[in-house]
Structure formats: structure tokens, C-alpha cells
Amino acid sequence: MASATTFYDFKVLDKTEKELPLSQFENKVVLVVNTASKCGFTPQYAGLEKLWKSVSEKHPDDFAILGFPCNQFGGQEPGSNEEIQGFCQLNYGVTFPILAKIDVNGGNxxxxxxxxxxxxxxxxxxxxxxxxxxxxxxxKDGQVKERWASTTKPESLEQTILQELAKGAPAKKSDGAEE
Structure with missing residues (x-):
């Protein structure tokens, strides 16, 4: 999608492989994470859930976490979308959306x-x-603000997320374009 200029220009597949327009997250701060169920970092699901609950408590309609399962790293996400959902809920009590499995690198x-x-x-x-x-x-403007490595614990991101939430929604010009 070469013409995409914001996060909201994309559509992804939800856990049931139905199209999910990311425009539904417009004016929200969103944390996007590529996930796996059989990885040394898998316990970060607990940290992500804690972060999700903590920030959502303060900003119930302004924040989202989206998990994108990926099997490209050591085959650490071999399950079906249904199996991944069950794993996340049973083992980590995940309540934020875990979407359909994707590739994050390469031709696909x-x-x-x-x-x-x-x-x-x-x-x-x-x-x-x-x-x-x-x-x-x-x-909230649909632009990428930060990128963190796998080793960064989700709990350490809360202050940065709260600062981003405090910035408010982007202003609209009279012609409908953002300032």
C-alpha cells in the first residue's frame, strides 16, 4: 500500500480472518506488537495485559494494543489463529485483540x-x-512515534504511552486535512 500515509490507511485480518480497518482506531494511541506463543519473550503477554489494563483504566477509549502473531522467528508461533487465542487467554488472561497470524518480514x-x-x-x-x-x-495522528526491541519490557512503556495520550487529538483544518 504505497499510498498509505497513516496507520489508519491499512486493513488487517482479525482473529477470524475478517477484514479489520485500522481506521476504527483513529484518534487513539495504539501499541502494535508481533507476538509468539513459544518464545523466550512470550511471558511479555503478561506485561502487555498489565499495561493494557493500567492505561485503559485511565484512558478507556483512547488506547489499544494489537497483537500480531508471527511464525517467522524460529517457528515459535506454529498454531492456528484459534489455538493462539486459546493459548493467550488460558495462559496470560489476554483481553486485548490478538489478530490473525501474519508475516512481518520478507516477500509476504x-x-x-x-x-x-x-x-x-x-x-x-x-x-x-x-x-x-x-x-x-x-x-493519535496515525504516525509511528516509537519502536522498541523485543528486550524492552511492556511495563516500561507506560509513561511514554501516557505522554502520547496527553498530546490530544490532531487538529483539523477547515478543508478536512490535519494540521
């Missing part, structure tokens, strides 16, 4: 992830996702 990479990586390259300007549980923060 999700257009959303291609855009995220081009907007916010990683260390040394490398675009590729290095492992499970990399995180991207999307501001």
Missing part, C-alpha cells in the same frame, strides 16, 4: 508491517523486524 510481509518498518527503522537504520515482541507506538 504484511503491508502494515512494511509501512511501520519504513516509518521507524530500527537500530543502525535496519528495517527488518529482528525477533518476536518488537513494539511500535502509533500516535
Amino acid at each position: 510481509a504484511s503491508p502494515l508491517y512494511e509501512w511501520l518498518k519504513s516509518e521507524k527503522p530500527g537500530l543502525l537504520g535496519l528495517k527488518r523486524i529482528k525477533w518476536n515482541f518488537e513494539k511500535f507506538l502509533i500516535g
